[in-house]
Amino acid sequence: MxxxxxxxxxxxxxxxxxxxxxxxxxxxxxxxxxxxxxxxxxxxxxxxxxxxxxxxxxxxxxxxxxxxxxxxxxxxxxxVPELCWDDFLEIFESRVLITDSFHRQFATGRALPDLSRLEPLRRRADAAVRASRAGNLDVMVGCDRRFWQEVAALLGNRRIGEYLDWLRVQSWMFAARYLRELPSLAGVCWDGHPDLVDAIEAGDLVGAHRIICAYNLATVRMLAERAGRPLESVTVLGLLVEQVDGPEQAPPTAPPESGPEPQAPQPEFQSESQPGSPPEPGRSGRRSRAGDELGRELGRELGLGLGLVPQPRTVPYGRFGRRLPESPPEAPRGRPGPHRTPGR
Structure with missing residues (x-):
């Protein structure tokens, strides 16, 4: 065979x-x-x-x-493994969150992309555009991957670049079966590679970030349609839409009804600078249990944890799924404890 x-x-x-x-x-x-x-x-x-x-x-x-x-x-x-829609969501959301964090880092001025690699990046962009417009999937995957490898090299972090490349390989593995079902791929895949290079060369980091978000948004919309999946399952969809269309495109909120002005929220904890002040009625110095439950439910719904990093869908038993044995209670001083043999 x-x-x-x-x-x-x-x-x-x-x-x-x-x-x-x-x-x-x-x-x-x-x-x-x-x-x-x-x-x-x-x-x-x-x-x-x-x-x-x-x-x-x-x-x-x-x-x-x-x-x-x-x-x-x-x-x-x-x-060859079979990647499902949930696998693709984890891959896609990880890629979006990493690129968004680098944009925020560049926006602070503490780190800037390495512009000495623009010439090979432009050559990769031209090759990727020709393959995309011709609709040759066999050539397109290699050109697209090498282009984004050059883009990742601008970040100056080799490990992040290798991780993004690993995610992109799996994205293509998931998308290939749907793309091969189409009679023609001419004009189907994204071809904005030169626009991204122009924005980077001009120092327009905001424009470059918007182009990358538009690429990610077009990708997830096309694959969701081909896979028959709702876009609402993409937790980073709002982030992409806001970057591409702007916050002014968000639906307007209804004006509040006339009535007493809302009061400012009270602090959750009692101030330590006033140890003698009594606590407010109905409020203790501990956190609200209802607030904790709401936060946990919100985190489970969004699938996000600290730093907006997608959490694993399964936890391996034996590493985090097993409770640690409780230590025996400490015996009072002056008497031998239950786990201690008294001396003669």
């Missing part, structure tokens, strides 16, 4: 860095949907396909498995 079809062309693999070359070729095969979700293959098949020995082929497959891009099947080789 061969991983490719009869008429597919095999990518040229050079003898240097065989493991990285094979892993990169397989990664783009999955991004373009040529290796579809659920496809199973063995080390021998990959080695024969690229004309190499089993050792670099096995190392490449193990690397992809460690990245979560392949699933290891006992005695059956490796399988």
């Amino acid at each position: 061969s991983v490719h079809g009869a008429g597919d062309t095999r990518p040229v693999i050079h003898r240097n860095s065989l493991r990285e070359q094979i892993a990169g070729a397989l990664r783009e095969e999955m991004m373009a949907g040529r290796l579809a979700a659920g496809r199973n293959f063995t080390v021998k098949e990959v080695a024969e396909m690229y004309g190499v020995s089993a050792t670099p082929a096995r190392e490449a497959l193990v690397d992809l498995g460690a990245q979560g891009l392949l699933r290891t099947e006992h005695h059956r080789g490796f399988t």
Whole structure:
């Protein structure tokens, strides 16, 4: 059995860095949907396909498995994972929140993008636009990925750039099956790459952030329509719409009815600067239990935690799901405790 079809062309693999070359070729095969979700293959098949020995082929497959891009099947080789809509939401929301945090960091002036990389970025943008307008998915995934790798390099944080690239690979793996169902991809995918480069070159960081948000908004709208999913399930949708359309596009709120002016909210805790002042009626120095419950319910509904980072949907048992054993109560002084043998 061969991983490719009869008429597919095999990518040229050079003898240097065989493991990285094979892993990169397989990664783009999955991004373009040529290796579809659920496809199973063995080390021998990959080695024969690229004309190499089993050792670099096995190392490449193990690397992809460690990245979560392949699933290891006992005695059956490796399988391309099937990503569902919930998986895509976690990937998409993580990507949006990271790029938004970098925009806020650049806005403070404490960190600015590295503008010395604009020339290769513009070349990547031109190649990505040509592939997008031609509708060639096999070429588009590689050009788009390399363009966003250059954009991430401007951030000056290698680990963040690698993490964003890992998220983008999985985004393409999810989107490829829906894009391949379309009769033509010409004009379907985003082609605003040169506009983003122009904004970065002009130092318009606000405009660059708006372009990225427009790209993310167009992506999630298209995939939600193709997957038959509601946009309301995207928790960062309001953030994207506000950045693209502006806060003035938000629906107006109804004016308050005439009546007594609302009073300012009272502090939740009693001030420590006035230790002698009595607490207010019906209020203690402890936090409101109803407020705590409301905050927990709101956090569960939004799926967000501290720092607006999406929380994992499952908690592994044995790490956080098991309560720690309680320590025995301390015995009063002067008498031996229940866990202590009295001396003779």
